Amino acid sequence: MSSTAFEKGMVVFLSILTLSVFSLLLIILATVFTKGLPALHWGFFIEASEDFGRAGGIFYQLVGTLILMAGAVLISLPVALGSVIYQTQYLKSETGKEICRQVAQMLNATPTILFGLVGYLFFGVYLETGVSWVTGSLILAVMILPTLQVSIREAIEALPDQYKDTGMALGLSPWSQIKTIIIPQCYYGIITGVFLGLARAAGETAAIMFAATTFSGIRLPESFSDPVPTLQTHMLVLTQEAANPETLAQAWGAGLVLLSLVFFLTVMAWILRSRLKMEAEL
Amino acid sequence: MENESHGMMWIFAGLNLIFLCCAGGLLFFLIFESYPIFKLQGFGFWLGQDWWVGEAYGALPMLYGSSLVTALACLLVLPLALAVAIFTSEFLTSTSRRCVKAVLELLAGVPGIVYGLLGVSFLSLWIKDVFGLLDGNTLATAGCLLAIMILPTVLTLSEDAMRAVPSEYRDNALGLGLSKWQVATAVVLPQAMPGIMGAVLLGIGRAMGETIAVMLVVGGLDRIPDPWFNIFSSAQTIPSKLGREAAESIGEATHWSALMALGLTLFIMVLLINFIGNRFLKRRSIS
Numbered sequence: 001m002s003s004t005a006f007e008k009g010m011v012v013f014l015s016i017l018t019l020s021v022f023s024l025l026l027i028i029l030a031t032v033f034t035k036g037l038p039a040l041h042w043g044f045f046i047e048a049s050e051d052f053g054r055a056g057g058i059f060y061q062l063v064g065t066l067i068l069m070a071g072a073v074l075i076s077l078p079v080a081l082g083s084v085i086y087q088t089q090y091l092k093s094e095t096g097k098e099i100c101r102q103v104a105q106m107l108n109a110t111p112t113i114l115f116g117l118v119g120y121l122f123f124g125v126y127l128e129t130g131v132s133w134v135t136g137s138l139i140l141a142v143m144i145l146p147t148l149q150v151s152i153r154e155a156i157e158a159l160p161d162q163y164k165d166t167g168m169a170l171g172l173s174p175w176s177q178i179k180t181i182i183i184p185q186c187y188y189g190i191i192t193g194v195f196l197g198l199a200r201a202a203g204e205t206a207a208i209m210f211a212a213t214t215f216s217g218i219r220l221p222e223s224f225s226d227p228v229p230t231l232q233t234h235m236l237v238l239t240q241e242a243a244n245p246e247t248l249a250q251a252w253g254a255g256l257v258l259l260s261l262v263f264f265l266t267v268m269a270w271i272l273r274s275r276l277k278m279e280a281e282l
Numbered sequence: 283m284e285n286e287s288h289g290m291m292w293i294f295a296g297l298n299l300i301f302l303c304c305a306g307g308l309l310f311f312l313i314f315e316s317y318p319i320f321k322l323q324g325f326g327f328w329l330g331q332d333w334w335v336g337e338a339y340g341a342l343p344m345l346y347g348s349s350l351v352t353a354l355a356c357l358l359v360l361p362l363a364l365a366v367a368i369f370t371s372e373f374l375t376s377t378s379r380r381c382v383k384a385v386l387e388l389l390a391g392v393p394g395i396v397y398g399l400l401g402v403s404f405l406s407l408w409i410k411d412v413f414g415l416l417d418g419n420t421l422a423t424a425g426c427l428l429a430i431m432i433l434p435t436v437l438t439l440s441e442d443a444m445r446a447v448p449s450e451y452r453d454n455a456l457g458l459g460l461s462k463w464q465v466a467t468a469v470v471l472p473q474a475m476p477g478i479m480g481a482v483l484l485g486i487g488r489a490m491g492e493t494i495a496v497m498l499v500v501g502g503l504d505r506i507p508d509p510w511f512n513i514f515s516s517a518q519t520i521p522s523k524l525g526r527e528a529a530e531s532i533g534e535a536t537h538w539s540a541l542m543a544l545g546l547t548l549f550i551m552v553l554l555i556n557f558i559g560n561r562f563l564k565r566r567s568i569s
Binding site: 004007010011014015017018021022024025026028029031032035078079080081082083085086087089090091100103104105106107109110111112113114115116117118120121122125142145149173174175176178199200202203204205206209210232235236239240248251252255258259262263266267270 | 286291294295296297298300302304305307308311312315365366368369370373382385386387388389391393394396398399404430433434461462463464484490491493494498521524525528532541542545548549556560
């Protein structure tokens, strides 16, 4: 039976709907670019912000964001790698594995502001790290833990069974198997996870806004107890006082830089995943 | 050799314990810190309509705001998710489908603060002009913004659900003489429906917990709109309340405890939605 006129009409309708949804999403991207580009000039990246964000650049904010991202991944990576290795290589009980997976899913679904609240209370108040970049990195580290775990777990679970069988037949201890088989064969999962984790940490505002950041006063942290300015919170403050056109222009510029950073990290993760995965399989 | 291996096992087990403690600690602190307010006000905390710092803490306006904004986003996203999922999965070639997926997955990572900026500079002004309001920061603005925000995630997961229906179903149905449209709507869609529902629920969970974008456009008024269905009035959601007041409440025991109780409420709501969503997604993969 061939399509009736009604069916043809519906397909056209759906295609128009799909097209408009995509146009909407692309228009949003285009808006960020056209609004942000005028603010971008070479000085924007290397100057400090002046006059409460109305003029100058975003150098220290960018550095602050990078510090928090790097700190988060450095703290999170060993925990993510260790816990996934334990769950896949040592843990025998299926119930135990399922519980770990459910917990990771729960952590992934948790609203990020709760990480901010509880993280500030636990790290900042009880462990006395205060409002500082260390607190921020610790909070973000917990937040990106599931992201890293998923990438690493996928890589380890994609490993063919023969690798493990061969390792056992050679009489390798679990630790030797991890050292000589798992980590060399699965490092693409680790790297992908790191990039996706960095991207997630870079885009996060709510978790760090009252636990790790400052708007003015501090440029580069000089000790472990200093907060940092970040791109995200800088944008937040500028947006809240959105009445002034120059301030908004600066906010758009910062937004474009942030968005480009997140996109760059995500695309890098994809490219590295497909490239390195092919190499690992050769 | 054997000892070294054994030692490493304990290191990995310890790291796994740290991971479990992160999640356990989160739940523990939310309950522990919100205990004082429940002791003080009992479950009336959820029914109280007034939030006056130092006097009374009522969560109902925030609960209502969160639910309404999320429901609004859901209503806007569901039909679009269905339409786009059917079209991209059943009527597009595989190359263009892959392009579409890549764009969607990239867009899913756009930071909330960027949406917040867009909402402040465009959406709230449009809503103000189109509906002739005094203030563009309303529940409707927040709902629309959230719908746009979760759209990429929901679309890509819904499309996955459609593709997960085995291709033999399509071939059989085509062989029986059904048209492509009939195959898509009468064969594939019913099979994929639980998966699409799961996708929407996961998106809804994310929308409910979004802080920054909502905080910037929802207005921040702690009361239930009058009349209750008036979506063009300012209100407050749980995350926006937390984002606004957390910094100033540190050190004030009751106020902080009330905020943590709001956080606990949000946590339970999001987990519940997410749990149901994951159940839907899992049912799809078994059947």
